[in-house]
Amino acid sequence: MSEAPQLKILITEDNIADCLIINKLVKxxxxxxxxxxxxxxxxxxxxxxxxxxxxxxxxxPKMDGFEAAKRIKLLIGDDFVPxxxxxxxxxxxxxxxxxxxxxxxxxxxxxxxxVIAAKIQAFKRMVILHRTVQTQRDEITRRNEYLLxxxxxxxxxxxxxxxxxxxxxxxxxxxxxPMSVFNGDVLLASRKPSGGMIVFLGDFTGHGLPxxxxxxxxxxxxxxxxxxxxxxEKIIYEINQKLNTILPIGFFCCASIVDxxxxxxxxxxxxGGLLDILLKKNNGSVRPxxxxxxxxxxxxxxxxxxxxxxxDMKVGxxxxxxxxxxxxxxxxxxxxxxxxxxxxxxxxxxxxxxxxLHILEQEKLSFERNMSNIDDVTFVEIKMISEDVIxxxxxxxxxxxxxxxxxxxxxxxMFNQTIRDFNPIPLMLHITMEVPELRIFNNDVxxxxxxxxxxxxxxxxxxxDSQLKNSANGFQQYYxxxxxxxxxxxxxxxxxxxxHLPDATGGVLVIRVVDTGEGFDFRxxxxxxxxxxxxSGRGIPLLTRLCESIVYEGNGxxxxxxxxxxxxxxxxxx
Amino acid sequence: xxxxxxNETQINELALxxxxxxxxxxxxxxxxxxxxxxxxxxxxxxxxxxxxxxNIHSLKGSCRNIGAEQLANNCLQIEVVARNDTIAVxxxxxxxICEEFNTLKVTLLKLARI
Numbered sequence: 001m002s003e004a005p006q007l008k009i010l011i012t013e014d015n016i017a018d019c020l021i022i023n024k025l026v027k028x029x030x031x032x033x034x035x036x037x038x039x040x041x042x043x044x045x046x047x048x049x050x051x052x053x054x055x056x057x058x059x060x061p062k063m064d065g066f067e068a069a070k071r072i073k074l075l076i077g078d079d080f081v082p083x084x085x086x087x088x089x090x091x092x093x094x095x096x097x098x099x100x101x102x103x104x105x106x107x108x109x110x111x112x113x114x115v116i117a118a119k120i121q122a123f124k125r126m127v128i129l130h131r132t133v134q135t136q137r138d139e140i141t142r143r144n145e146y147l148l149x150x151x152x153x154x155x156x157x158x159x160x161x162x163x164x165x166x167x168x169x170x171x172x173x174x175x176x177x178p179m180s181v182f183n184g185d186v187l188l189a190s191r192k193p194s195g196g197m198i199v200f201l202g203d204f205t206g207h208g209l210p211x212x213x214x215x216x217x218x219x220x221x222x223x224x225x226x227x228x229x230x231x232x233e234k235i236i237y238e239i240n241q242k243l244n245t246i247l248p249i250g251f252f253c254c255a256s257i258v259d260x261x262x263x264x265x266x267x268x269x270x271x272g273g274l275l276d277i278l279l280k281k282n283n284g285s286v287r288p289x290x291x292x293x294x295x296x297x298x299x300x301x302x303x304x305x306x307x308x309x310x311x312d313m314k315v316g317x318x319x320x321x322x323x324x325x326x327x328x329x330x331x332x333x334x335x336x337x338x339x340x341x342x343x344x345x346x347x348x349x350x351x352x353x354x355x356x357l358h359i360l361e362q363e364k365l366s367f368e369r370n371m372s373n374i375d376d377v378t379f380v381e382i383k384m385i386s387e388d389v390i391x392x393x394x395x396x397x398x399x400x401x402x403x404x405x406x407x408x409x410x411x412x413x414m415f416n417q418t419i420r421d422f423n424p425i426p427l428m429l430h431i432t433m434e435v436p437e438l439r440i441f442n443n444d445v446x447x448x449x450x451x452x453x454x455x456x457x458x459x460x461x462x463x464x465d466s467q468l469k470n471s472a473n474g475f476q477q478y479y480x481x482x483x484x485x486x487x488x489x490x491x492x493x494x495x496x497x498x499x500h501l502p503d504a505t506g507g508v509l510v511i512r513v514v515d516t517g518e519g520f521d522f523r524x525x526x527x528x529x530x531x532x533x534x535x536s537g538r539g540i541p542l543l544t545r546l547c548e549s550i551v552y553e554g555n556g557x558x559x560x561x562x563x564x565x566x567x568x569x570x571x572x573x574x
Numbered sequence: 575x576x577x578x579x580x581n582e583t584q585i586n587e588l589a590l591x592x593x594x595x596x597x598x599x600x601x602x603x604x605x606x607x608x609x610x611x612x613x614x615x616x617x618x619x620x621x622x623x624x625x626x627x628x629n630i631h632s633l634k635g636s637c638r639n640i641g642a643e644q645l646a647n648n649c650l651q652i653e654v655v656a657r658n659d660t661i662a663v664x665x666x667x668x669x670x671i672c673e674e675f676n677t678l679k680v681t682l683l684k685l686a687r688i
Contacts (some may be wrong), residue, residue: 014628017603024592059628088635110584113591200677280638 007124008032010051010469012042012068013086014060020111022055022086025113031121037072041062046072049399051081052127058087060259066101073102080130082123086111086338115261141502151209155182156211158175162219165189166197167380173356184211184325185378186253190226193429193446196225196262198235202255202296203274204325206247214297217242228426229446232259232268234420235369237298238307243297244304252297256321262387263542267319268308272296275279275339277321278346279313285310286343312473313384318352325377326359352381402437406507409499416489419457425450428496432509441565444546445509448561451543452513453496460515460557461492492516506566508548512558519555579678583673584641585685603640604679607633611675614668623661630656633671640682645674 009031013019019035026033034049036042038060046054054072056065069083085098088109098106105119167174167189176187186202200222204211218239225235236257243253254273261267271277273295276288289309299305313319322339342359349355359379410431414424428449433439458464462485468474495514500507543550548564589596610633617626634649648670655664 015632015636016606017599018632018639020595020602021588021592021639024595028591059631061625061628088631088638109635110641111639113587190589 006030006032007052008034008049009120010034010042010045010049011076012034012036012039012052012055012060012065013057015057018057018086018111020417022111022116023547025111025116026055026120028113029117031120032282039065039068040157041139042068043071043075046075046081053123054081054083056083058085058094066097069098069101069103078134080127082126084123085121092383146544151182154209158182158216158468162186162188162215164189165223166455169197171383171385172380173198173271173352174378175356175359176376176378182207182209182212183376183378185325185376186210186212186215186218187378187380188222190223191443192226192259193229193442194450195387195443195447195534196260197382198222198232198255198257198259199321200255201274201323201378201380202253203325203376203378204253205251210251214243214247214251217246218253218296227442229429229450230426231309231423232257232270233306234423236270236308237301237304240299240304240306241301242298244300247297252295254291254295254324257308258319258321258382260313260319260382261386262385263313265312265384266310266385267313268310269319272307275322275324276343277328278339278343279311279347280318280320282314282316284347284350286346288339288343300567315384318381318383320346321380321382323378326379352383355381396566403435406436406500406502409497409498413495415493416491419461419492419494420486420489423451424496428453428498432498432500435507437507437567438500438509438565441563445563448511448543448546448563452511452561455559456494456513456515456517456557459516460519461489461494462486463518506564509561509563509565510560512560514558517557519557526556550573577660579642579644579674580681580685581641581643587624588640597688600682603636604682605669607636611668611671614671615666616667618661618664618666618668621661623656623659626661627653627656631658636638645671645678 009026011019011022011026011033013022013035015036016037017035017116023033023035028523034045034051036045038376042054042056042064042065043063045051054069056069058065065085065087066181069085072081072083082104083102084105084143085103086107086109087094087098104123107116109118165188166172167187169189169191172189173189176185178185184204184207186200188198188200188202191197196561200218202215202218204214214357221238221242222235225238230238239255247253252273255270256272256274257270258277259268267279269277269289270293271289271291272293273291276290279287279289281287289311292309293305294432326342345358346355349358356379412424412428414422425446428445429442432449433442438445444515459466462482464478464485468478468481493516495512497510497512499510499512543561546563550559550561552559580601586596588599610629613629614626614633616630617623630649630653634646634653637643637646637649652668652671655661
């Protein structure tokens with residue numbers, strides 16, 4: 001304590017003889033003293049000298065100690081300046097008056113030097129402790145403000161990376177309720193260049209910044225790969241690999257991922273460690289999809305399985321994804337929110353607005369109860385819509401300088417192993433997107449490319465019958481056969497050539513795919529718009545709408561599509 | 575030394591604590607207490623009850639502090655009367671206080687070797 005600055009003590013005493021004694025006693029203890037002879041002087045000296053402790057006589061002329069103490073306490077504010085009453089009054093009423101005036105202790109006459117020393121020493125410790133606490137409090141407040149400021153800036157960057165993508169689409173409803181600036185949940189949605197969309201809901205271990213930071217690479221990979229036309233499995237694979245590399249042991253990301261295909265009215269789902277994904281069907285039933293995988297970021301690429309479940313999803317049907325925070329919610333009867341309960345609710349309700357209100361209400365109730373352990377709550381509903389509903393304005397329009405490749409051709413040939421292991425569509429799409437004006441037609445080009453290439457492989461090289469895909473069981477059979485035949489491929493190749501040339505109104509992209517297979521009866525494929533019940537066979541009719549011409553040659557193992565684009569007003573703005 | 579009117583231990587402790595300042599203290603006590611007694615007489619004359627209570631209380635307190643118990647007790651008796659708003663019955667000459675104060679003065683001056 002000897003290093004602490006000397007404390008200043010204000011003595012207020014009207015009796016000069018008493019004042020001499022107490023002043024001497026206090027000075028002998030090593031404190032600095034200042035003296036006032038009545039209440040008014042005491043207030044004046046308090047303001048001017050800012051003493052650390054006040055000794056205050058009770059009865060004084062002009063203004064007594066009670067009134068002076070009250071006024072000084074008002075001036076003290078947040079600080080702690082103890083007031084010790086000097087008094088020979090010893091009846092209870094007088095002592096209560098001292099306390100009511102804001103007094104912290106009493107010293108009674110006759111003064112005892114030992115008692116005075118002990119009391120001042122005790123208050124000195126309290127004053128120092130109070131100051132330390134205040135300094136630390138101010139320091140914490142400053143640091144907290146600084147941290148919040150930093151978080152706000154970081155959050156801006158974060159939001160730019162992990163943006164909401166196409167979550168504003170008319171067929172998506174979502175609820176994101178972060179419990180802090182940074183959220184351990186991540187919700188991403190992006191339209192596929194080939195039509196349809198992929199929605200990713202992730203829930204990282206923990207809360208706040210450490211949990212949120214993992215969302216940045218996830219979002220980057222997700223948006224990058226979806227835009228480039230990669231399939232859902234590849235995207236899940238890449239995200240897992242990235243998280244496995246960067247996350248410390250014990251940290252991971254539970255995730256539900258849904259790939260929605262409007263033209264086939266089918267969904268592909270992958271659930272690693274999250275609550276069941278629920279599908280509310282048009283017939284009123286609810287189909288749950290359990291987690292079949294470990295969360296992302298745990299398994300190495302070798303052990304990891306990105307295999308998805310495929311399922312029919314008709315127009316108007318809705319799929320629900322949840323983060324784990326939702327189970328922390330309690331309803332009005334204090335029962336915990338259960339997924340089964342929610343599924344029951346879904347069974348009863350056909351109104352999706354009502355479903356959302358139900359969840360919001362429970363969230364509000366939980367929040368009002370100020371549940372400290374509540375997790376971030378994220379909830380999303382995606383409705384299957386028919387392809388036509390999606391307007392061009394949602395298409396990916398990438399910024400472009402006007403320089404680019406406009407007159408060129410290229411060819412790419414794949415052999416057995418590459419045909420089996422490599423998806424050429426992103427690469428081909430990447431090259432065609434070097435034509436700046438074509439970027440807005442990304443979707444169309446991707447669809448044409450994938451149809452021709454898929455047909456070349458599936459029907460040309462593997463001899464698969466697309467009629468198989470007309471039934472739900474057939475789908476599985478189709479994919480089993482496909483895998484089997486891909487593994488046994490030998491001596492085959494697939495040749496893709498692309499050529500782009502500008503013309504007066506826009507440009508022409510010619511896509512030619514030639515396979516070494518035995519060919520297939522392309523004439524058997526109905527070129528008219530298929531009946532709604534047909535699951536497959538939609539590909540080629542769709543192409544005839546998109547392309548200026550589509551020609552199959554020979555046995556059907558050479559296909560050439562001519563895609564013509566025209567400059568529109570929008571295009572000139574690019 | 576005649577300690578009839580002073581608590582011996584207390585005044586010795588005070589003298590020890592004040593050291594060189596003790597004679598100055600005694601002078602201050604005597605002059606300030608004399609002033610207080612004059613004020614008290616005036617206040618009896620003007621019937622100023624509040625000021626009388628403050629002053630008699632102050633005098634009593636300083637007497638206690640130096641161990642002048644007899645004088646402190648004489649003050650207390652009068653303070654109690656004054657607090658009951660019956661200032662009129664108090665001896666206007668304050669004989670009990672003045673006589674005791676004079677005796678105390680002699681003792682204190684001797685003690686301080688003044």
